[in-house]
Amino acid sequence: MKNVTKTFRVAKRSAGFSKAVKALFQKEYTDIHALQDVTFTIKDGEMVGYIGPNGAGKSSTIKILSGVLTPDSGSCLVNGRIPWKDRVAHVKEIGVVFGQRSQLWWDVPVADSFELLRDIYKIDPEQYRKTLARLTELLDLGEIVRTPARQLSLGQRMRCEIAASLLHNPKILFLDEPTIGLDAVSKIAVRDFIKTLNREEKTTVILTTHDMQDIEALTERVLLIGKGRVLLDGTLAELKKRHGTYKILTVDYTGNAFAVPPAADLIENLPGHAVLSVNTVVLSVSQAVSAISSTVEVKDISVTGESIEETVLSLYKEFDI
Amino acid sequence: MKLYLQYFSMLVRCQMQYKFSFWMMVVGHFFMSFSLFFSIFFLFSRFGEVDGFTFPEILLCFAVVSMAFSSAECFARGFDVFPRLIKSGDLDRILLRPRSVIFQVLCSNIEFSRLGRFLQALLILIYAVLTSGFAWSFDKIIALFLMLTGGFVTFSALFILYAAFSFFTIDGLEFMNIFTDGAKEFGRYPFSVYGEGILKFLTFGIPLALFQYYPLLYLTGRSDRIGLIFLPLIGFLFLIPCYAFFRFGLRRYQSVGS
Numbered sequence: 001m002k003n004v005t006k007t008f009r010v011a012k013r014s015a016g017f018s019k020a021v022k023a024l025f026q027k028e029y030t031d032i033h034a035l036q037d038v039t040f041t042i043k044d045g046e047m048v049g050y051i052g053p054n055g056a057g058k059s060s061t062i063k064i065l066s067g068v069l070t071p072d073s074g075s076c077l078v079n080g081r082i083p084w085k086d087r088v089a090h091v092k093e094i095g096v097v098f099g100q101r102s103q104l105w106w107d108v109p110v111a112d113s114f115e116l117l118r119d120i121y122k123i124d125p126e127q128y129r130k131t132l133a134r135l136t137e138l139l140d141l142g143e144i145v146r147t148p149a150r151q152l153s154l155g156q157r158m159r160c161e162i163a164a165s166l167l168h169n170p171k172i173l174f175l176d177e178p179t180i181g182l183d184a185v186s187k188i189a190v191r192d193f194i195k196t197l198n199r200e201e202k203t204t205v206i207l208t209t210h211d212m213q214d215i216e217a218l219t220e221r222v223l224l225i226g227k228g229r230v231l232l233d234g235t236l237a238e239l240k241k242r243h244g245t246y247k248i249l250t251v252d253y254t255g256n257a258f259a260v261p262p263a264a265d266l267i268e269n270l271p272g273h274a275v276l277s278v279n280t281v282v283l284s285v286s287q288a289v290s291a292i293s294s295t296v297e298v299k300d301i302s303v304t305g306e307s308i309e310e311t312v313l314s315l316y317k318e319f320d321i
Numbered sequence: 322m323k324l325y326l327q328y329f330s331m332l333v334r335c336q337m338q339y340k341f342s343f344w345m346m347v348v349g350h351f352f353m354s355f356s357l358f359f360s361i362f363f364l365f366s367r368f369g370e371v372d373g374f375t376f377p378e379i380l381l382c383f384a385v386v387s388m389a390f391s392s393a394e395c396f397a398r399g400f401d402v403f404p405r406l407i408k409s410g411d412l413d414r415i416l417l418r419p420r421s422v423i424f425q426v427l428c429s430n431i432e433f434s435r436l437g438r439f440l441q442a443l444l445i446l447i448y449a450v451l452t453s454g455f456a457w458s459f460d461k462i463i464a465l466f467l468m469l470t471g472g473f474v475t476f477s478a479l480f481i482l483y484a485a486f487s488f489f490t491i492d493g494l495e496f497m498n499i500f501t502d503g504a505k506e507f508g509r510y511p512f513s514v515y516g517e518g519i520l521k522f523l524t525f526g527i528p529l530a531l532f533q534y535y536p537l538l539y540l541t542g543r544s545d546r547i548g549l550i551f552l553p554l555i556g557f558l559f560l561i562p563c564y565a566f567f568r569f570g571l572r573r574y575q576s577v578g579s
Contacts, residue, residue, distance in 0.1 A: 098414075
């Protein structure tokens with residue numbers, strides 16, 4: 001994907017009835033730069049997390065990569081094809097799951113939907129039987145496929161959605177918020193499955209999510225996008241490192257004088273209780289602890305790292321997105 | 322074609338989930354179009370003829386338009402509800418499947434409840450044919466057949482045009498209904514009754530008169546130019562600009578947020 005730009009023209013108006021009437025005659029348009037100069041390469045068999053706040057351009061990227069949208073400028077090559085030009089050949093090799101939309105026929109048992117998909121994708125019956133058996137086993141679909149889609153729970157439906165996107169053995173799987181609204185058990189089931197798929201079938205997986213645990217559990221590489229631009233492209237560890245390695249020390253103590261070690265910031269200071277942020281590049285945790293315990297009598301001390309959520313949050317802040 | 326039948330059976334199964342509603346719709350549409358029939362009937366019981374056309378002739382015209390429209394509606398219903406496909410984001414899904422977009426839109430929605438209207442049009446057509454008193458020679462049967470297929474294609478093309486507009490407006494455009502639902506309504510009478518200007522527009526602009534008025538002239542013996550019966554075929558040509566416009570809209574497609 002190279003220098004891809006997509007601009008949407010969006011009619012804008014203030015709320016209120018009179019404004020709505022006015023807008024009927026005179027529309028104000030704003031150009032929304034959904035994507036500006038987005039460039040990246042993803043290798044075969046890679047698993048990439050694509051993160052960014054709402055409206056950053058994640059879904060637009062997925063839609064361009066999957067051939068649904070045509071970008072205004074720039075080029076994009078997936079498996080040697082331009083997705084929007086060679087749509088039919090392209091979509092045969094990709095699977096797409098939109099977490100918030102269903103691709104199953106609402107009123108019939110899931111198995112019926114699968115069979116129609118088999119015919120749409122012209123899957124060889126023998127191949128289809130094998131794939132379905134494997135997916136049924138891995139995703140524990142057994143009884144579920146005989147139930148109409150509308151009667152499934154969200155977790156069950158998501159498993160079926162994923163299976164439906166994989167019936168034709170795609171080389172690339174796009175997952176747009178696959179764990180949205182799922183309970184803990186279903187989330188873990190979905191994650192485990194994606195991991196297995198990537199490991200055993202060497203399927204390239206591109207995942208957008210707001211759930212940083214998805215990212216932590218699944219992906220090596222992370223792309224951070226904001227306001228239509230790629231801001232960061234690296235491994236999760238790099239992303240963490242870039243933001244510095246701060247640890248939070250919470251200390252309960254007796255005694256009054258509290259000497260703050262250099263390279264540590266006092267976040268909270270009450271009599272007998274203090275919270276410090278320590279930059280571990282300068283001062284290791286054990287050094288900090290010994291420095292503190294040399295000045296006061298420590299009753300209790302706890303060390304916590306910054307969670308990935310917090311890291312990403314501070315990244316969003318850093319880039320002002 | 323096989324796939325179309327599979328889609329078809331899928332949609333039947335879906336609609337059969339709501340059996341009662343389905344039959345109510347069929348019966349409702351059947352009777353609804355009878356009200357149109359009665360309006361013509363009462364008009365004629367007062368005036369005897371309209372613009373020189375007799376009651377069976379008008380009925381024939383009405384039946385042809387109604388049948389062409391209802392079959393197009395049954396079949397191309399997907400384009401009729403196309404704005405809904407865009408709004409719900411289902412078009413994204415269609416674009417993600419390795420089949421032609423037009424084909425999938427056709428498959429996405431087949432309106433069986435319109436069968437009621439179709440059935441009713443068929444009854445009236447049979448009645449009109451029997452009471453018309455024409456000599457049903459071979460060329461006239463061909464004419465009738467071409468009128469029906471030409472009408473079906475023209476209406477389908479209009480549905481596609483309607484769908485293409487919704488790429489730009491997201492919502493449907495009501496003015497397009499003048500040419501679809503509207504045409505069905507005022508197509509009850511030969512288009513010449515609306516005056517020269519309208520007839521010209523419906524000949525060269527939106528070619529509705531090509532399958533209705535001109536072949537009817539031949540059918541009723543008002544003209545003996547046999548060429549008139551082939552005019553409905555031009556409706557097929559009308560498909561081309563409609564389809565091109567649809568493709569153009571598709572390239573400009575913006576999708577909806579997710």
